[in-house]
Amino acid sequence: MGSYSVFITQSAVRELDGLPTAKIRRAIVQRIMGLGEDPRPRGCTKLSGADKYRLRQGRYRIVYSIQDDRLIVIVVRVAHRKDVVR
Secondary structure, eight states: OOOOEEEEOHHHHHHHHTSSOHHHHHHHHHHHHHTTTOSSOTTOEEOTTSSOEEEEETTEEEEEEEETTTTEEEEEEEEETTTSOO
């Protein structure tokens, strides 16, 4: 399996910028960059009703889609766990 390219939508970038601390932001960005090497890491959950995945990082969730044919991961949402639709 080759490396995937990771893209972050504008709305996800705005959500990242709105996080309360730089420490949380760094941890989430590091986790997002790790998706390039392993787009389905241990602990990720496939969301029902959509072709998207959810990954935990502390109290926050990263929602993303994977395009295996093009080796692309697209991060569509970064939000507190209470705000992410299950």
